[in-house]
Amino acid sequence: MNHRRLSIAVALVALLSSLAGMPARAAERDVSPEKLVDPSHLVEVSPGVHVIEDRDQIVLVPNITLITGSDAVLVVDTGLGPDSARRALQTARRLAGARRLYLTTTHFHPEHGFGAQVFKGEATIIYNRAQRDELMQKGAAYQRLFSERLGVAAALKDVRFVAPDIVYEREAEIDLGGRIVRLSHHGRAHTQGDQVVSVPAQGVVILGDLLETRSFPIMPWFPEIGDMDVDPLNWREIFRAVALGHPKVVIPGHGRVGTAADLAEAARHLDVVRAEVTRRCAAGQDLPTMQKELVPILRAQHPDWDLPQWIPGEIQVHHARLCAVAPAPEAGRS
Numbered sequence: 001m002n003h004r005r006l007s008i009a010v011a012l013v014a015l016l017s018s019l020a021g022m023p024a025r026a027a028e029r030d031v032s033p034e035k036l037v038d039p040s041h042l043v044e045v046s047p048g049v050h051v052i053e054d055r056d057q058i059v060l061v062p063n064i065t066l067i068t069g070s071d072a073v074l075v076v077d078t079g080l081g082p083d084s085a086r087r088a089l090q091t092a093r094r095l096a097g098a099r100r101l102y103l104t105t106t107h108f109h110p111e112h113g114f115g116a117q118v119f120k121g122e123a124t125i126i127y128n129r130a131q132r133d134e135l136m137q138k139g140a141a142y143q144r145l146f147s148e149r150l151g152v153a154a155a156l157k158d159v160r161f162v163a164p165d166i167v168y169e170r171e172a173e174i175d176l177g178g179r180i181v182r183l184s185h186h187g188r189a190h191t192q193g194d195q196v197v198s199v200p201a202q203g204v205v206i207l208g209d210l211l212e213t214r215s216f217p218i219m220p221w222f223p224e225i226g227d228m229d230v231d232p233l234n235w236r237e238i239f240r241a242v243a244l245g246h247p248k249v250v251i252p253g254h255g256r257v258g259t260a261a262d263l264a265e266a267a268r269h270l271d272v273v274r275a276e277v278t279r280r281c282a283a284g285q286d287l288p289t290m291q292k293e294l295v296p297i298l299r300a301q302h303p304d305w306d307l308p309q310w311i312p313g314e315i316q317v318h319h320a321r322l323c324a325v326a327p328a329p330e331a332g333r334s
C-alpha cells in the first residue's frame with residue numbers, strides 16, 4: 001500500500017495554478033435559499049466530528065463534515081458554489097478558532113466541490129490524483145450541465161476551479177492533533193475519483209455519493225458530455241472494503257447521517273440489481289424490457305426510498321457493465 005502520512009508540518013506542494021475561470025464577484029446573486037448549506041443544522045455525530053446535516057433531503061445540498069483536532073480542522077465538501085462554501089468556511093472558522101484548516105472533497109461533483117475557491121489560501125486543499133484530474137477534465141461540462149438543466153446557474157456562475165495544494169494517489173492520513181483522518185481512493189465508482197474519508201479510531205466513515213441514506217443510488221450516465229465512467233461493480237467492492245472497518249457512523253453524500261445498517265442495506269440493493277440484470281441478460285432480455293419490468297420490482301422493495309427516478313439509469317449502468325455483447329470471432333480462426 002502506498003501509504004503516506006501527511007502531517008500538518010508538511011510543506012505544501014502546489015501542483016497547479018488556477019485551472020480556469022473568472023474571480024468570484026461580490027455581486028448580488030439570485031440563489032434559491034433552499035440550495036444553500038444551512039449551518040444551523042450542525043450536529044456532532046462522534047467526538048470532534050460535526051456534520052452540517054442534509055436532514056431535509058434537499059436536492060443539491062450535501063452533507064458537509066468538519067473534523068476537529070487539537071491542531072487543525074478538516075472540512076469535507078463545500079456545498080454548491082461559493083455562497084454555500086462561505087457558510088461552510090465560516091462554520092469551520094468558528095469551530096477552529098486559530099487552528100489551521102484543511103479541505104478535501106468526496107468527489108468532484110458541483111454540490112460537493114464547486115466552492116473550493118473560497119477555501120483557497122484559507123485551508124490546505126487535498127485531493128486524490130484521480131479526483132483532481134477528473135475535475136480538470138469534466139468540471140466545465142458539469143458546470144454547464146447543472147446550470148442549464150438543474151436551474152442553479154446563479155449559484156454556479158462565479159465558480160472557478162482551483163488546484164489542490166496536496167495530491168495523493170491511493171491513501172493518505174492527516175493528523176489533526178489527537179485525531180487521525182484517513183483519506184483513500186479505491187478506483188472509480190460513482191465517479192472516477194471517489195474518496196472515502198474515515199476516522200478509523202471512532203468508526204466514522206464519510207462516503208459522499210457512494211451512499212445516500214434512504215435513497216436509491218445516483219449513477220451518473222451522461223453520454224452527451226462523454227461521462228460514462230460510473231462503475232457499479234467496483235462500487236460494491238468499495239462497500240465491502242468499508243464494511244471491513246466496522247463503521248458505526250456512516251455519513252452519506254445526501255440525507256441523514258446513518259449507521260452500518262444503511263451501508264448494508266445499500267450493498268444488498270446493489271447485489272439484487274446485479275443478480276437481476278445478470279439473469280435477465282442471460283435470458284436474452286433487452287434493456288427497455290428490463291427497465292420496464294425491473295423498476296417496479298426494485299421500487300417495491302424500498303417504497304420509502306428517495307430518488308426512484310434514478311432506477312432506470314441504475315439498470316442501464318449495470319446493463320452496460322454486465323451485458324456486453326461478446327466480440328465477434330477473429331477472422332481466420334476456427
Ligand SMILES: [Zn+2]
Pocket residue numbers: 107109190209218
Ligand atoms: Zn455526486
